Amino acid sequence: MADDKSNAAEYWKANVRTIIGCLAVWAFVSYGCAILFRPLLASIPVGGTDLGFWFAQQGSILTFIVLIFFYAWKMNKLDKKFGLEE
C-alpha cells in the first residue's frame, strides 16, 4: 500500500511537471512570440510581414496541436511506466 501510494505520488508529480513544461511553451508562443515579443522579432521577415505576425495567425495554433499530441503521448508512456493505465 505504501508502495502504491508513493508510486501514485510519483506519477502525479511527473504529470504536473509535464503540464508545466507544456504550458510554458503554450504561453511562450502565444503571449510571447505573437504578442509581447513581436517588436523583437520584427527583423525576421516571413512572407511580406514578420515572424510575430506569423505566430499570431498560424504558428501558435500549430504549436498548440503539437503540444496536445505530445502530452497525450507522454502521458500514455507514464501511465504504462507506473502501471496506472486502463
Place this chain on the structure above:
Amino acid sequence: MSQFAINLLFVGASFALYIGIAIWARAGSTKDFYVAGGGVHPITNGMATAADWMSAASFISMAGLLASGGYANSTFLMGWTGGYVILAMLLAPYLRKFGKFTVPDFIGDRFYSNTARLVAVICLIVASVTYVIGQMTGAGVAFSRFLEVPNTAGIWIAAAIVFLYAVFGGMKGITYTQVAQYVVLIIAYTIPAVFIAMQLTGNPIPMFGMFSTHTESGLPLLEKLDDVVNALGFQDYTADVDNKLNMVLFTLSLMVGTAGLPHVIIRFFTVPKVADARWSAGWALVFIALLYLTAPAVGSMARLNLATTVYPEMAGQVENYDDAAEQALVYEDRPGWIRTWEETGLINFDDKNNDGRIQVYNDSNEEYAETAESRGWEGNELTVNNDILVLANPEIANLPGWVIGLIAAGGIAAALSTAAGLLLAISSAISHDLIKTMINPKISEKGEMLAARISMGGAILLATYLGFFVPGSNMLANEPDQWIAGISPLSFGAVGAMINFTVAFLVCKVTKEPPQEIQDLVESVRYPKGAGVAVDH
C-alpha cells in the same frame, strides 16, 4: 437550374442526411442520450467536438473579424484554439476519469453540496442559452439569404430541424450528425478559399498562399495588402498593437472561456478511456485548425479582393496610388455579388458626392481627411457587413453555383451543430442534475429520458423565441478612455478568473479539510486506472 434550386438541393440534402443519421442513432437509454453510449472513437469524437464548438461565429464571422481587424484580431485565433491546450491537460482527462454525465455532477460531488450543483446548473443554462440564441439568429440569416425566406421563418425552420434530430437522438444522434456537419462545413469553407488563394497567389493552399507572392503585383500578398489599405487611410493590416496588456488579457479570457464551455466538456464523457480523452482533444484541435489556419487567409484575401474590386487600378503594380484612387468603380458597373447582397441590406451604397463612383476609405482618419477632400470625396460610400465575407466568397471569386449551395449548407451546419450541442448540455443539466439528482432521485430511466426530451424541447422554444429579439443594451459607451486600467470589457474576464483563483486558493487554505471520501475522489481522478465507461449514480 436556378441558384435558388441549387441552394435548396444542397440544404435539403444535408437535412435529409442529418435526420437519417438521427433515426439510425436513436437513443435507447439515458446513457445513449447523455454520453452516446460511452463508446465513441477518439477521432470521431474529435471531429464531432470540432463541429460542436465551431459555431456560426467561426464559420461566418471569423474571417470578417480578421479582415477588418488584421493583426489585432489574431486574439480570436489564438484565444479560441489555445483553450484546447488547457482543456486537454487540466480538465478533460480528469473529468473523464470522474466518469459522470455532466459538469454540474462534478461540481456537486466535489464540493459535496447541492447548492454548488444548483449554481453550476444555473451558470450552465445562462451561458448556453445566450450562446444558442446566436446560433439561431445565425441560421436565420443563412436561411433568409440562401432560401429567400423571411428571417423569422428561417429561425423556425432551424429550430424544427434541431428539434427533430437532437430530441430523438440525444447525444448519440448529435455525435454522428456533428461528424456529418463537420464534413459539410469544412468542405464548404475550404473550396472557395482554395480557389481564391489560387487566383491571387497561384498557391492552392490558403495558409501558405497568404504568405506568398500576390501574382498581379509581384509583391508579397500581405505587403500588397498593407500598401492598399494604407492608401485608403486605414492602418496597416499587419500593424502592431500598442495596448499589449489588453491583447494578452483578451487572449487569456478567450482561452479560459473556451476551456470552460460545458457543451464541449461533455463531449469528452463519450470516449471509452482517459487516454482517449487526451487524444480526442488533439484531434479536435486538428479538425478545428483546418478551418482556423484557413480563416486568416480568407480574411486577408477577401480584404484585398474587396479593395481591388472598388479600385481596379490598385490590383496590379501601382506607380501612384493617388491616380489609382481616382479610378474608383462606377456604381452602375458593379459586379453581380454586390447587387445580390445589396438586396439583403448587408451591403449599402450611398453616393455622398454624387459622382456615380463608389469610394471606400477610412473617413474617421483625420490625417487622411485632406487627401479625401482634395479628391472630392465626401465620406465612405460603401458599408459592407463583415459577416458576408465568407458567404459571398464564392460569388466574389466567380465560382460555380454549386459552391454557393455548399456554403449555404456549411453555414447552416455550423450553426445547427453548435445549437444541438448546447441544447444537449442544457437538457442534461435540467433532467439529470436538477430533476434526477436533486428533485426526484427515484425517477425511472424512462421518466428521466422523457424529462430530458421535454427540457430540450423547452430550451429550443426559449432560444427560438429569444432569437427574435437579440438582446443588446449598453448603458455606457465602450470607448478606450472609459476602460479601467486600459483593459477593455471583453478582456476583463481574465481579471475575473484571476480573482476567482485567488479567492478559491485562500478559502481552501483557511477552511478545514474536506471529508475523507472527497479527498479520495480528488485522488482517484488523478489516475486513469479503473475509469470504465461513464456511469450514472
